[in-house]
Each structure stands twice: as structure tokens, then as C-alpha cells.
Amino acid sequence: MDRKKRKQILGDAMRKERVIRRVSQQQIADHLGLSKTIISAYERGKVSPAIDTLDAFCAFLGVDYLELLREVTEEVRRLDI
Numbered sequence: 001m002d003r004k005k006r007k008q009i010l011g012d013a014m015r016k017e018r019v020i021r022r023v024s025q026q027q028i029a030d031h032l033g034l035s036k037t038i039i040s041a042y043e044r045g046k047v048s049p050a051i052d053t054l055d056a057f058c059a060f061l062g063v064d065y066l067e068l069l070r071e072v073t074e075e076v077r078r079l080d081i
Contacts, residue, residue, distance in 0.1 A: 005045075005076075007046070007047070009072050010042075010048060011042055011043045011045035011046075012045070013072050013075075014042055014043050014049075014054075014057065014068075015043040017058075018043075021062070023060075023061060025039040025040055025043070028060060032053065032056055032060070034053070
């Protein structure tokens with residue numbers, strides 16, 4: 001499995017949910033106590049967030065954490081990576 005591609009799929013899903021809700025990376029960073037740079041790195045698939053961080057990200061946006069992971073898993077399976 002291509003770990004880099006999986007991280008990118010998660011990052012794309014995070015970005016999509018943030019943009020749909022018209023929330024800036026800075027707003028998320030401030031709420032989570034992180035830097036805007038790390039939020040950007042998550043969304044670009046450079047690093048993966050810790051489970052607790054992803055959960056807090058989803059809670060802030062009002063996104064179902066398990067639904068986000070299900071969508072990511074389906075995309076990974078669809079691409080067979």
C-alpha cells in the first residue's frame with residue numbers, strides 16, 4: 001500500500017470539509033492550539049494527524065469522525081492502494 005497516497009486522500013478529505021464550511025486553516029489551528037503550518041501539512045498529506053487531533057478537527061467542523069474515515073477508506077479501496 002502507498003502510505004503517501006493514503007495520507008494525501010485523508011488530507012484532501014480534511015480540506016474538503018473545511019472549505020465546505022468556509023473555515024480557514026488559521027481558525028482551525030487556533031481552535032486546536034496548533035499552527036496553521038501543521039494544518040496545511042495535514043491537508044497536503046505531508047503528515048497525518050493524531051487520532052485525537054483528527055477527532056477534534058471533525059468536532060470543530062461538525063463532521064462525523066467515523067463518516068470521514070469511512071469516506072477515506074472507501075477512496076483508498078477504490079484506488080486499490
